[in-house]
Amino acid sequence: MNEKSLVAVVSVILVAAIVLIPIGIATLMHQAEPYRIVEGEPLREAAEAAGLQVCNVTDTLWNVPGATGGTTYVLSDNCTDPDADTIKVEIQAFDSEESRDAAIRTYLSQGVGRLRPVGNLIVVGQYLVYVEPYDSDLLTRLAAELKKK
Amino acid sequence: MSEDAGTGSSQSRKVLGIFTLAMINVAAVLSIRNFPSMAVYGWSCIGWYVIGTVMFLIPISLAGAELATGWPNGGGVYSWVKQAFGEKGGFVALFCEWSNNLVWFPTVLSFIAATLAFALTPNLANSPLYMFGVMMIAFWGTTAVAYFGEEASTKFGSVGVILGSIIPAILITLFGVWWIASGQALVLPPFSLDQIVPEISLPTLPFFATIVLLFAGMEMAGFHALEVRNPQRDFPLAMAVSAVVIFFCTVAATLAIAFVIPADKLSLASGVMQAIQYFFDAAGLPELVGPMAILITIGGVVSLAAWLIGPAKGLGVVAEEGNMPPMFDRTNKYGAPVAVLFTQALIGSLISLLYVFLPSVNQAYWILSAMTVELLCIVYVLVFASLIKLRYTQPDTPRPFKIPGGMVGVWLVGGVGAAGVIFSFLVGLMPPSYYDNGLGYVAAVLFGTFVLAAPPLVFLRMKKPEWKKNGTEVRSDE
Numbered sequence: 001m002n003e004k005s006l007v008a009v010v011s012v013i014l015v016a017a018i019v020l021i022p023i024g025i026a027t028l029m030h031q032a033e034p035y036r037i038v039e040g041e042p043l044r045e046a047a048e049a050a051g052l053q054v055c056n057v058t059d060t061l062w063n064v065p066g067a068t069g070g071t072t073y074v075l076s077d078n079c080t081d082p083d084a085d086t087i088k089v090e091i092q093a094f095d096s097e098e099s100r101d102a103a104i105r106t107y108l109s110q111g112v113g114r115l116r117p118v119g120n121l122i123v124v125g126q127y128l129v130y131v132e133p134y135d136s137d138l139l140t141r142l143a144a145e146l147k148k149k
Numbered sequence: 150m151s152e153d154a155g156t157g158s159s160q161s162r163k164v165l166g167i168f169t170l171a172m173i174n175v176a177a178v179l180s181i182r183n184f185p186s187m188a189v190y191g192w193s194c195i196g197w198y199v200i201g202t203v204m205f206l207i208p209i210s211l212a213g214a215e216l217a218t219g220w221p222n223g224g225g226v227y228s229w230v231k232q233a234f235g236e237k238g239g240f241v242a243l244f245c246e247w248s249n250n251l252v253w254f255p256t257v258l259s260f261i262a263a264t265l266a267f268a269l270t271p272n273l274a275n276s277p278l279y280m281f282g283v284m285m286i287a288f289w290g291t292t293a294v295a296y297f298g299e300e301a302s303t304k305f306g307s308v309g310v311i312l313g314s315i316i317p318a319i320l321i322t323l324f325g326v327w328w329i330a331s332g333q334a335l336v337l338p339p340f341s342l343d344q345i346v347p348e349i350s351l352p353t354l355p356f357f358a359t360i361v362l363l364f365a366g367m368e369m370a371g372f373h374a375l376e377v378r379n380p381q382r383d384f385p386l387a388m389a390v391s392a393v394v395i396f397f398c399t400v401a402a403t404l405a406i407a408f409v410i411p412a413d414k415l416s417l418a419s420g421v422m423q424a425i426q427y428f429f430d431a432a433g434l435p436e437l438v439g440p441m442a443i444l445i446t447i448g449g450v451v452s453l454a455a456w457l458i459g460p461a462k463g464l465g466v467v468a469e470e471g472n473m474p475p476m477f478d479r480t481n482k483y484g485a486p487v488a489v490l491f492t493q494a495l496i497g498s499l500i501s502l503l504y505v506f507l508p509s510v511n512q513a514y515w516i517l518s519a520m521t522v523e524l525l526c527i528v529y530v531l532v533f534a535s536l537i538k539l540r541y542t543q544p545d546t547p548r549p550f551k552i553p554g555g556m557v558g559v560w561l562v563g564g565v566g567a568a569g570v571i572f573s574f575l576v577g578l579m580p581p582s583y584y585d586n587g588l589g590y591v592a593a594v595l596f597g598t599f600v601l602a603a604p605p606l607v608f609l610r611m612k613k614p615e616w617k618k619n620g621t622e623v624r625s626d627e
Contacts, residue, residue: 008474008476010611011473011474011476011477014604014607014608015492015496015604017600018248018251018496018600018601018604019251019496019499019500021597021600022252022517022520022597022600022601023500023503023513023517025516025593025596025597026513026514026515026516026517026593026597027507027513029513029516029589029590029593030513030515030516032508033508058413062423063420063423063426063427064271064274064420064423065271065272065274065275066272066275072413096275097508098275098276098277099275101508102263102274102275102280104508105259105263105274105280105504105505106259106263106274106420107420108256108259108514108515108518109182109256109257109259109260109263109420110182110185110186110260110420110421111182111256111518112182112183112186112187112359112360112363113178113180113183113359113362113363113364113365113366114249114253114362114365114366114456114521114525115359115362115363115365115518115521115522115525116359116515116518116519116522117186118186118189118356118359120515120581120583122583131583136352136582137582139581139582139583140582140583143582143583143585144583144585146583147583147585
């Protein structure tokens with residue numbers, strides 16, 4: 001192999017590495033969540049297990065293909081305390097893995113500017129859980145319980 | 150693709166004026182996608198936009214204007230940062246801008262495909278085959294436009310940005326005005342000054358950091374310096390025109406949406422077109438939803454084109470200067486960097502393929518997008534640092550546009566810009582609450598960012614004198 005070919009091969013390997021390494025890292029950090037049917041009301045159950053109170057509940061239907069309905073919860077440590085932290089969490093069921101993953105793609109494409117979208121999505125079986133803001137103590141506790149579902 | 154081994158720089162035709170330069174920036178920055186996300190914040194979206202404007206839009210516009218008029222060379226940020234920090238700094242800055250694109254491409258391509266599906270039949274968005282097919286047509290089609298050089302891509306971009314970004318923003322604004330004028334109830338509470346003040350707290354810090362970089366892309370015109378008729382006069386004016394168009398279109402259209410759609414109907418998980426549909430349904434004009442979807446699709450394509458062409462041109466200049474193997478410096482008879490464009494299209498297609506067909510990857514995209522934030526921050530920190538350093542190291546270089554206020558003005562502009570960007574970099578390392586391995590998250594983001602930023606160091610280490618094309622630095626014949 002002459003030097004010119006070597007440079008070309010190294011360049012291609014380098015270019016492939018910048019694709020595969022970051023994607024590999026991200027995939028390892030974020031294990032795939034297979035589509036499966038989770039029974040009951042996983043978000044309410046997770047909130048109660050995390051010691052959170054459900055302050056308000058409303059039905060929600062996301063206007064995306066395959067969404068079959070869901071619920072918006074307002075959660076808090078203490079619903080009667082107006083100063084207590086609250087989080088709004090939406091959970092939406094999907095009729096197939098394709099529609100659920102398409103909704104994830106739609107969400108990811110809504111980035112503000114060139115950056116990440118507002119809030120975050122958590123996948124629980126057939127559900128997508130949308131949380132905003134994504135950084136709060138209440139969500140940390142809730143997410144720990146959701147992971148057990 | 151057949152090409153001759155011409156030098157893009159030597160063949161550059163001066164085809165760009167104030168309007169076309171401004172439209173390049175508008176295409177890169179103005180996005181309908183932002184409006185619903187920002188409208189959720191009601192009146193306080195004004196405050197958030199002001200923060201983004203003061204902390205980034207104004208500093209980057211001023212910095213870009215001074216640097217582009219002082220060093221109107223090919224390569225944009227590469228050329229500017231190179232003047233201040235040498236080849237290594239310039240190459241790293243440019244490569245960060247290019248490599249963060251590779252991660253961004255699948256999301257904008259998926260936006261284009263899903264928005265077009267909305268105009269046809271929304272269920273198509275659930276089909277990975279449809280999504281990938283449209284994404285590839287958009288990606289390779291845009292690459293083909295870039296292949297035909299500056300004149301073709303500029304015409305395409307200028308027409309496209311008017312159709313796909315400015316007209317939709319104006320239409321949304323006009324309907325908002327009509328909504329008020331016709332006596333319809335506003336869903337926002339009555340205006341008061343205290344309502345435009347955004348809530349800044351620990352949970353809103355990630356959003357704050359996002360806002361700082363909301364107007365990223367204002368440097369895009371700089372990549373086209375070699376094709377500008379009169380860079381010293383045109384750059385500052387183009388920067389000003391684009392900043393004003395972007396700011397007013399963004400604020401007015403966002404407020405129009407906020408006036409009409411209740412915040413609880415603006416489900417951010419649903420998407421822009423759902424908000425647009427609600428908006429036009431409320432206005433009694435549901436038949437406009439389809440045409441709007443097509444216009445917004447065009448807006449997505451021109452935004453893609455602006456980001457696809459600019460950094461690729463910059464990388465072509467780097468290759469011509471001998472900092473990359475000769476296989477990357479090939480240009481065609483139109484002066485387009487075909488080797489870089491082709492490599493970019495191949496990598497982008499591969500990532501898009503994984504994004505659409507591997508569910509674990511599209512869920513993993515959150516962490517990849519965190520890396521792109523960090524890469525963008527590296528670019529802008531280097532640009533602001535260059536602005537300040539060059540005032541000390543090259544004080545006598547003619548700068549037809551100079552940031553007013555002498556060194557104080559430069560430190561203020563560069564300092565505010567850099568502080569905002571460094572803040573965004575640090576916040577970008579904050580893991581979302583549901584990550585139970587915070588340290589692992591930080592390490593992964595930093596390592597991934599390093600991998601995406603480091604290739605210039607490898608190329609420069611391998612560099613050979615014979616890699617240099619024509620033996621001269623690429624510079625405008627001003």
